[in-house]
Amino acid sequence: xxxxxxxxxxxxxxxxxxxxxxxxxxxxxxxxxxxxxxxxxxxxxxxxxxxxxxxxxxxxxxxxxxxxxxxxxxxxxxxxxxxxxxxxxxxxxxxxxxxxxxxxxxxxxxxxxxxxxxxxxxxxxxxxxxxxxxxxxxxxxxxxxxxxxxxxxxxxxxxxxxxxxxxxxxxxxxxxxxxxxxxxxxxxxxxxxxxxxxxxxxxxxxxxxxxxxxxxxxxxxxxxxxxxxxxxxxxxxxxxxxxxxxxxxxxxxxxxxxxxxxxxxxxxxxxxxxxxxxxxxxxx
Amino acid sequence: xxxxxxxxxxxxxxxxxxxxxxxxxxxxxxxxxxxxxxxxxxxxxxxxxxxxxxxxxxxxxxxxxxxxxxxxxxxxxxxxxxxxxxxxxxxxxxxxxxxxxxxxxxxxxxxxxxxxxxxxxxxxxxxxxxxxxxxxxxxxxxxxxxxxxxxxxxxxxxxxxxxxxxxxxxxxxxxxxxxxxxxxxxxxxxxxxxxxxxxxxxxxxxxxxxxxxxxxxxxxxxxxxxxxxxxxxxxxxxxxxxxxxxxxxxxxxxxxxxxxxxxxxxxxxxxxxxxxxxxxxxxxxxxxxxxxxxxxxxxxxxxxxxxxxxxxxxxxxxxxxxxxxxxxxxxxxxxxxxxxxxxxxxxxxxxxxxxxxxxxxxxxxxxxxxxxxxxxxxxxxxxxxxxxxxxxxxxxxxxxxxxxxxxxxxxxxxxxxxxxxxxxxxxxxxxxxxxxxxxxxxxxxxxxxxxxxxxxxxxxxx
Numbered sequence: 001x002x003x004x005x006x007x008x009x010x011x012x013x014x015x016x017x018x019x020x021x022x023x024x025x026x027x028x029x030x031x032x033x034x035x036x037x038x039x040x041x042x043x044x045x046x047x048x049x050x051x052x053x054x055x056x057x058x059x060x061x062x063x064x065x066x067x068x069x070x071x072x073x074x075x076x077x078x079x080x081x082x083x084x085x086x087x088x089x090x091x092x093x094x095x096x097x098x099x100x101x102x103x104x105x106x107x108x109x110x111x112x113x114x115x116x117x118x119x120x121x122x123x124x125x126x127x128x129x130x131x132x133x134x135x136x137x138x139x140x141x142x143x144x145x146x147x148x149x150x151x152x153x154x155x156x157x158x159x160x161x162x163x164x165x166x167x168x169x170x171x172x173x174x175x176x177x178x179x180x181x182x183x184x185x186x187x188x189x190x191x192x193x194x195x196x197x198x199x200x201x202x203x204x205x206x207x208x209x210x211x212x213x214x215x216x217x218x219x220x221x222x223x224x225x226x227x228x229x230x231x232x233x234x235x236x237x238x239x240x241x242x243x244x245x246x247x248x249x250x251x252x253x254x255x256x257x258x259x260x261x262x263x264x265x266x267x268x269x270x271x272x273x274x275x276x277x278x279x280x281x282x283x284x
Numbered sequence: 285x286x287x288x289x290x291x292x293x294x295x296x297x298x299x300x301x302x303x304x305x306x307x308x309x310x311x312x313x314x315x316x317x318x319x320x321x322x323x324x325x326x327x328x329x330x331x332x333x334x335x336x337x338x339x340x341x342x343x344x345x346x347x348x349x350x351x352x353x354x355x356x357x358x359x360x361x362x363x364x365x366x367x368x369x370x371x372x373x374x375x376x377x378x379x380x381x382x383x384x385x386x387x388x389x390x391x392x393x394x395x396x397x398x399x400x401x402x403x404x405x406x407x408x409x410x411x412x413x414x415x416x417x418x419x420x421x422x423x424x425x426x427x428x429x430x431x432x433x434x435x436x437x438x439x440x441x442x443x444x445x446x447x448x449x450x451x452x453x454x455x456x457x458x459x460x461x462x463x464x465x466x467x468x469x470x471x472x473x474x475x476x477x478x479x480x481x482x483x484x485x486x487x488x489x490x491x492x493x494x495x496x497x498x499x500x501x502x503x504x505x506x507x508x509x510x511x512x513x514x515x516x517x518x519x520x521x522x523x524x525x526x527x528x529x530x531x532x533x534x535x536x537x538x539x540x541x542x543x544x545x546x547x548x549x550x551x552x553x554x555x556x557x558x559x560x561x562x563x564x565x566x567x568x569x570x571x572x573x574x575x576x577x578x579x580x581x582x583x584x585x586x587x588x589x590x591x592x593x594x595x596x597x598x599x600x601x602x603x604x605x606x607x608x609x610x611x612x613x614x615x616x617x618x619x620x621x622x623x624x625x626x627x628x629x630x631x632x633x634x635x636x637x638x639x640x641x642x643x644x645x646x647x648x649x650x651x652x653x654x655x656x657x658x659x660x661x662x663x664x665x666x667x668x669x670x671x672x673x674x675x676x677x678x679x680x681x682x683x684x685x686x687x688x689x690x691x692x693x694x695x696x697x698x699x700x701x702x703x704x705x706x707x708x709x710x711x712x713x714x715x716x717x718x719x720x721x722x723x724x725x726x727x728x729x730x731x732x733x734x735x736x737x738x739x740x741x742x743x744x745x746x
Contacts, residue, residue, distance in 0.1 A: 023500045037457055043550060043558040044457075068558055084457040086494040216550070216559075219455050219496055220680050221522035222542035228533055233526060238682070252533050255633035259535045260560040 002036075002085040005058055007078050010140040014064050014108050015074045016050070022057030024049075024087045030119040031093030031210065031242050034059060035218045037084035038072055045069045046215045046237075048112040048187075049088060059087070062111030062140070089218045090241050093208065095119070098182040100126040102174065103149070104167050104196055106188020107133060110141050112210055113187040118148040126150045128174065128181075132167035132188070136160035167192065168199045181205050186245060190254050197245030207245035211236045213253060214260070227253055287324035290393030295400055304584050304614035307469045307553060311375075316354070319404040323352035326396045329388055334398060337386035339730030340367050340438070344383060344398055351401055360409040363402060368441035368484070369434065369729065371410065371476045374403025376467060377726045378604045410479055419488050423447035425743050428512040430497045430683065433461020434725045435716030436518035437484065438732030439739075444487040446740055451512070452484075453495040458549060461520055462725070465549040466541070468578050470585070474548075498682035503712065513746070514711045514739045517698060518732060521679045521717035527570070531627025532673070536562060536635035540571070540579045540674035547582050564588040564670035568638045570624055571674030572601040573722075577608065579672045580616045590616045591666055595623040595643050595656045619666065621645070623658065627671055637665045677722050687712075697721050705735035706742075713739055 006018035024034060033048045045067075051060035065071045076082070093116060101120055105113030110131050120127045129149035133139050134157050146152045154162030155170050163170060171184065183206040186196040193209040200207045213225040213236050220238035227236050230247035234240065296312045297303070303310050314322065326348040334344045343362050350359035363370045379385075379399040387395030427443050429436045432454040440450045458464050460477045485491060497503065497519075506512045524539035526532050543561075546552040550559035567583040569576050572594035583590045592611070594601060597620050601608060612618070621643040630636035642662035645654040679696045691699040691708040698707055698714040705713045715731030717723055 023495070027500055041551075041557045043560075084494050086455070086457070086496060086500075088499055089496065216542055216545055217456065219522075220682065221524070222545055223524045223526065223539040224542045226526075226533065233528075233532070238680075249533075252633075256533065256535055258633075259562065 001081040001083060004076055004078055004080050004082065005056075007076075010062065011138050013138065014062060014111070014140055016060060016062045016111075017073070018053075018056075018058040018060050019082070019085055020057060021059045021085050021087075024059050024085070025052045025054050025057045028052040028059060028088040029092035030115040032088035032090045033218070033241060034061065034085055034087030035089065035215065036061075036069075036073070036082055036086075038069060038076075039083045042072075042083065043069055044084075044216055044218070046089070046212075046218055048210065048241075049115065050111045051115055051118075059085075062108065064108040086218070089237060091239070093119075093185070093242050095123065095125070096183075098125050100128075100179070100181055102128045102130060102171060102179070102181045102184045104130045104171060104184065104186040104188070104192075105132065105145070106167060106186075106192040107138065108140070109188030109192070109210075110145065113185065114141050114144055114148065116185050116187070117145060121148045121150075128179065129153065130155065130167045130170045130174075132156075132170075132192070133161070134158070166195070168195050171196065171199055175200075175203055175205070183208060184245075185210075190250055190257070193245060193248075194250035197248070197250070201246050208242050209245040209248060210241045211243055211248065211253060212241065212257075214257060227256075286327055287321060289325060292325075292394045292397040292400070293318045293322040295397075300610075300613040300615070303470065304581070307585055309473055310470050310610060313407055314400055314404040316356070316408070319351055319356075319401055320354055322397050323348045323401060325389060326352070327388060333386035333388065334383045334396075337383040339382065339726045340373075340733055342367050342370075342383070342402065347405065348396065348398070348401055351405060356405055356408045357413065359405045360413060363405060366733075367402075367729070368438055369480050370402050371406035372434070372463060372472060372480060373726055373729070374399050374401075374406055375472050375476075378724060380605060382726065410476070419486070420445055420447045422449055422488070425449065426451070426510075426512045427739060427743075428453060428506045428510075428515045429518060430503070430515065431455075431461060431518040431520055431716075431718070432459035432481070432491060433518055433520050433716060433728065434463065435520075435718075435728035435732035435735075436461070436516065437481065438729035439516045439518060439715070439736045440489045440732075441484055441487070442733050442736035443739060444484065444489045446736075448740075448743075449488070451490040451492060453497050453501075453506075454491065454493045455496040456549065457493050459491045459493060461518075465545045466575065466578070468544070468548055468582055470581065471578070496682070498686040503683065503687045507711065513743055514713065516732070516735050516739065517683060517707070517712065517714040517718055518716045518728070519680060519683055519718045520728075521677045521697075521720075521722045523678050523680045524673070525676045525678065526673055527624065527675060529624060529626055531629060531635070534627055534629055534635050535633055536564070536670045537627060538562075538670070538672045540569070540575045540672050541677065543579050543672045544575070544582065547586075553582075553586060561586065562670055564668070566666075566668040567591070567670040567672060568593050568619075568624075568666055568668045569672045569674055570594075570638075571676070572596065572603055573674065573676070574603045574607055576672075576674035577603045577611045577616075579674055581611055581614060583670070583672065584614055584616060588670070591619050591668065592616055593619045593622050593624060593638065593640060593666070595621065596653065597621055597645060600653045621656065623656065624671075625663065628665065635669050635671055637667050638671055639663055639665050677717075679718050679721070683718075695721055704738040705731060706738060711742065
């Protein structure tokens with residue numbers, strides 16, 4: 001059992017939790033992920049490690065309420081326990097010898113981009129962060145990201161905060177203004193990662209994306225998370241989740257992620273009783 | 285006077301058209317009367333050929349003699365001197381190619397139903413036996429077991445009996461390996477696996493789940509930082525293969541591992557469990573092994589029309605005869621001498637069918653099986669919305685890539701001394717599918733037992 005040490009709502013849909021997991025905290029690196037399972041009937045869900053505290057023995061996860069399990073997790077509170085928490089999984093991000101990097105976060109993807117920016121910043125790399133959101137209400141981690149970057153740029157689709165437009169607009173203008181990036185690290189919704197990759201390709205800038213396919217075990221034994229990279233089948237859980245954005249088949253990934261969509265909507269509906277029961281048990 | 289019937293006492297089973305709609309166990313097991321009657325068929329031969337056919341050398345005629353007397357407790361005690369998981373082995377061993385293949389009674393008529401008797405005794409004990417498990421006196425030496433599948437469990441059981449302080453590290457949230465994620469409930473009820481594991485816990489074995497060795501801890505850290513004096517690697521062969529044909533990335537294509545894990549471990553077939561599974565209209569399972577039969581029979585139970593697509597003929601199928609027979613009875617259709625060449629897209633990224641070629645058998649290949657050769661232009665399509673690839677697995681590279689000095693062969697299997705099961709590093713042993721590639725439960729258990737003996741020798745003399 002794994003204890004929820006801290007819970008903080010970052011906005012209506014996004015929650016931060018610190019989970020007591022000393023073994024994982026000791027080993028975690030930027031770019032890696034964990035898999036959690038709430039209880040005996042729960043599914044296994046992957047989440048990227050947003051931060052860790054080796055001394056305290058905690059691992060921070062930041063998640064958006066999208067399906068049943070993330071909704072149920074968001075209902076839980078400090079002091080509660082979840083059944084399973086396994087990691088650190090996947091390969092840590094390879095920073096080579098970057099001197100100047102643009103880190104791009106889309107929406108809740110900023111939670112995953114944050115440890116990347118932080119790690120690079122601590123290594124003395126010049127880090128430009130471009131944080132993109134739909135609107136002002138869903139902005140997360142602004143202070144943390146500012147502290148972990150050389151320059152912090154924020155965009156909203158509707159212009160309600162920061163600059164109006166998409167992260168790709170900002171990236172393009174920064175490149176055109178003469179910023180020579182050794183790499184661009186893009187984390188967010190699949191279309192955003194796809195368009196960042198398309199933006200950097202003509203400039204030949206190395207682009208790293210963090211993929212989020214459906215997973216079951218997360219240890220390479222099922223291939224549910226397989227993605228096509230440079231024409232080859234890769235398992236995102238063991239070969240990734242980071243890949244070269246210029247080689248990823250994003251359309252295929254988007255298609256594969258849709259497999260349980262109808263089913264998910266239905267389970268969220270019919271499983272509400274289980275959520276309520278869990279909620280009541282917690283209140284007791 | 286022995287029971288001279290040429291046939292085994294029949295095993296009671298759920299009727300095919302009933303059982304193919306539920307996940308309850310197909311074979312319901314002997315009653316005490318049936319077990320005693322069947323035990324009477326054993327001639328108690330002096331040279332005991334059956335024992336040599338068993339990878340863990342269960343003292344077969346001795347336990348059967350006790351069954352014949354009706355002393356099931358005594359029978360259980362005889363079995364468990366060499367086999368820690370009889371309820372599992374009695375169910376999933378391919379007895380026809382092991383103990384029963386050597387039975388003298390099999391020369392004329394059917395061999396003694398050793399597996400069914402072992403299963404009966406184990407089940408009887410689970411229901412009627414008292415837990416007399418004594419915690420052995422500790423010798424203070426710590427041994428780590430990586431993986432809680434059949435080889436790890438067997439190794440842990442033997443070492444615990446000898447007084448070692450044993451910790452099993454399992455990557456999944458539930459222990460049991462292929463016994464819980466691979467073999468379906470209708471062949472091996474999960475409560476039985478759990479009871480066998482509970483018995484190990486009662487002997488003092490610690491089972492640590494959610495521990496992916498190679499990620500959270502390396503083998504070297506187990507030895508250097510955590511004080512384990514020996515390590516047994518029983519991490520299996522869980523990495524699925526795909527064919528590399530067009531359309532394998534479409535929605536509706538699963539590896540058998542994923543399909544079975546969702547169903548068996550995550551219980552996706554039970555309402556109120558959160559893990560989803562596709563409820564298909566028609567499924568093609570590609571392959572001819574036990575895993576293919578398991579996947580096909582699961583798909584049938586989820587309401588689909590199911591095809592086994594296999595490139596050779598039935599004679600070459602690696603699956604157990606009993607499984608093939610059960611699958612046929614349950615209405616699985618066999619498309620033999622059929623090889624997929626392409627999975628068709630319905631235009632929205634989902635499976636619309638599987639295009640296959642007819643095959644014919646040519647000359648025998650290196651493995652002795654006749655090589656299938658494609659018939660040019662014989663392409664045809666099977667209408668399915670789901671494809672399950674069950675063409676084999678290989679060892680996961682996680683441990684070998686994070687442990688220095690562990691030699692592997694070109695298939696990624698760990699190299700061991702076959703006498704001692706020691707790897708190319710002192711104090712590190714391995715066995716089961718991690719060494720052999722995908723094989724059987726009982727061979728893995730045999731390897732685990734052999735390694736336990738070597739580890740004991742090594743640590744005694746260290």
